[in-house]
Amino acid sequence: MIIRKISHFLCNYENIMPLFAGACLLLFIAGILLLPLPYSEKQLYPKTFDRNSSLDPYDRGGPPFTQVSIVSQYPENSPTAGLVTSYLTPFSLFLSQVTMHLGTTIVAHPGGIIDEILYNTRGLDTVVEATILFIAFAIASYIYRKV
Amino acid sequence: MWAQYSYGIxxxxxxxxxxxxxxxxxxxxLHKLLLLDLxxxxxxxxxxxxGTDLAEALILPGLTVGIAELLALSQIYCTKEGIRNRPVMGLNIEVITKSDAPLILSIFLVAYGMVLSGFTGGGVAGLGLVFLFISRTYRNDLNLLEMASGISWAIWIFAFxxxxxxxxxxxxxxxxxxxxxLLKVTVKMSLVGTMWGKQHD
Amino acid sequence: MTSRSSGTDMIAELLIATFFGLLLLGIHRKIIARIQRRPGPPIWQEILHMLKFSFKTTWIPKTASPVLFVGVVLIAIGIWTAAFYVLISGGSLLVIFGIYMLHKIVEHGFGLSSGSPYSKYGGVRSVISAASELPLFVSVAVIAVYTRSLDLSAIMYYQQVHGPLLIIAFPAACAMFIVILSKMPFGPFSIVEAKELVSGYKTEHFGIWRAGLEICNGLKTYVLIAVFLAVFIGPLSLPWLLVGMILMIVILAFACAVTPMMSPFDSVTIQMLVTALMLVYAAIVLMVVQP
Amino acid sequence: MIDLVGGVPLYILEFGDELVYLTPYTITLFLLALTFTVLALISQPEKQIDIAFGGDAYRAKEISVDEMRFRRFMAIACGLATMGAMVTGDIFNFTLFTAMVGITNVGIVAAVKSPHVQDAAYQYGLVALAATVPLFAGAAVYAAVTGSLSMIELMKGTVPAVPLIAKGMLMLGVIGEGMAPFYAAKAEMFRAPGAPYVIMCSLSSLLIFLRVVEIIMLG
Structure with missing residues (x-):
């Protein structure tokens, strides 16, 4: 019977990965069929390029320690947004003055330290992300130590 | 309707x-795990x-989550398959006093990483520690590293x-x-380095 | 049903609902027995059970995880009490179904906390039957498409205007019927309480803990059937509500009596096929009703 | 499509662009997650009995203190992640919490020294990792189409309608974290001793499923 066959396939956990991959396959095929997707022109945190900046393509504008405006969902919730963006560590600042290619390395992340959007306006994301990393390392090191 | 976005998608x-x-x-x-990475x-x-700065902010957590899960799963894979003696050995560097050269190099790398600061800084400093751990064979304390990892996590959350x-x-x-x-990336990389180094007794 | 009442009334309603639910379970057993040509226990057997267990010696097995062993009983009663209050205050259907789904966790808790292998297998089977709730959400979605709200009071109002959803959305009612069926004892889907596992997940709970579980079962039966009637028939006066519930339990008992119990994974497969059918139906509804 | 699925938000806590909000529905789910997290915190694991069927022999499995501590830590982390997923008001944040639930679920059973359980945990972990693909992709399509990730904005209806495919991706991602029909490995994981901790595995995926139902109905 077909039901018996399906249930035999399902009950073996070796099969769930192919099963899930198959489901994703179908979903993405459906996704292709349902294209095109509309793209909202009113986006948060829009990106602009300043090809002449030494921080390009990571430049979010503004001289150090002055606030640049960032299009966020609830600007009133992050009053210091835009201040952190233009902060550069002394070394990054030095590099940005002597070379035009600072932006091509992640060292030249505006601020040289952290990503403004990731940490200030969307801070909860980065907290969860750091926690996931922490948990994964805890698992790996526990298993490594114990087994 | 067929705008650039749809073509990309x-x-x-x-x-x-x-x-x-x-x-x-x-x-x-094992191949399932490798394919998942792709x-x-x-x-x-x-x-x-x-295509906005938001994308940049979202990719980073996405990437981290993938890497983190991959790390944990590959460790489980090793245990489950009973892989104990991995054919990775410590570095054999030909210098007269074997213990000092890697130490000096590591100190240099860590100091440089601190100057750089941020993600890359952590990476460079971590590399220094990895180098130290894989070129030495003494048992180092994983507990200590785990604790440092916890503290760095706490600082990060506190700042948030x-x-x-x-x-x-x-x-x-x-x-x-x-x-x-800085602490976080350093510790994580040195943890990987420790696991990768010679098997302890 | 939708009337708001004071605190003591609420407690009285809760007690009545519990006892009536237990009575329904008794009727359920009796009918199954009669269909199978057995005399069967009297219909108030389940109430007696509950009272009997309340006065028995109580202990916690030495191998059990004590806090969980006791805590899960309280959680079971707690969540169904909450569901009952959401029902009589005409709150969100989603909350009730959320609680319905979380009843599964209570089964896991009962099964795994004692350390006994029988109850453990009951708990594992309860995880296996994780598909039984999925038809529910598709039927919720269908209802939402019609009524544009998930508040019970709004759904009942809709039916006063447009007639019962049982007729308008018959497949959705069937899906929810199967979901209720899967929670009834002796049914085709009740793999968690199969006789080869002694009493399944509740094997090790005795005395007052078992009485708590019986209370939870009575309340659960009452709430589920009342929700079914409220969602698919509409507002009913109290006598008609009770008649409707007894009618429901008779139908459920017939369904339970004439079908064999399935093997765990077969039961899941059937529930998933039902879900798939419901998805197709929901898609049709979505296209026809919502232009 | 439907007004205020989970009820009116009673309380909103602001973390920059990510709002944490409570409705009657999410409070119910949050309290359950909290209750079980506290249970995992305070209860000792049970001593699982193994019986050799057909004979009188039986023995109780003991969990070492070290293992218990680690698994309790994972169970609590899982509980916190679930609570976070219940109250968060941001789509991408929700997917991150879901991913965290996936990894902590693996962690809860990974320390068990039974090859069968470890194998199941590995297979589950693979699916959980694969599930992050539709999850993140779904969230990204949400952002692209609506220009926002805030559930409050979705609820208010100030943003364009969300396409079905994004909802489907989000749903499949959550289902991959341990709902039917991809639950076979999870059921095997339940054979591990340590009831307060393994229950967290199932509770978290059920709760996250319940939450995603609400999220899908919002847009």
């Missing part, structure tokens, strides 16, 4: 279909299609709360985050 979706087809056909456990790229691609609730002290938060992430 189309290409990524086709890639997704191919990747998931491969994953559905694969029977070997499949993850698809998600990053779709996020990148946003300063940002959220005491925005006027944003500079403190910024520095806290800087130290936190």
């Amino acid at each position: 189309l290409v990524i979706m086709v890639a997704a279909v191919i990747a998931f087809y491969a994953l559905a056909r694969e029977r070997d456990d 499949v993850e790229i698809v998600a990053l691609g779709i996020i990148a299609m946003l 709360f300063v940002f959220m609730f005491l925005p006027q002290y944003w500079f403190v938060a910024l520095m806290g985050a800087a130290i936190g992430i």
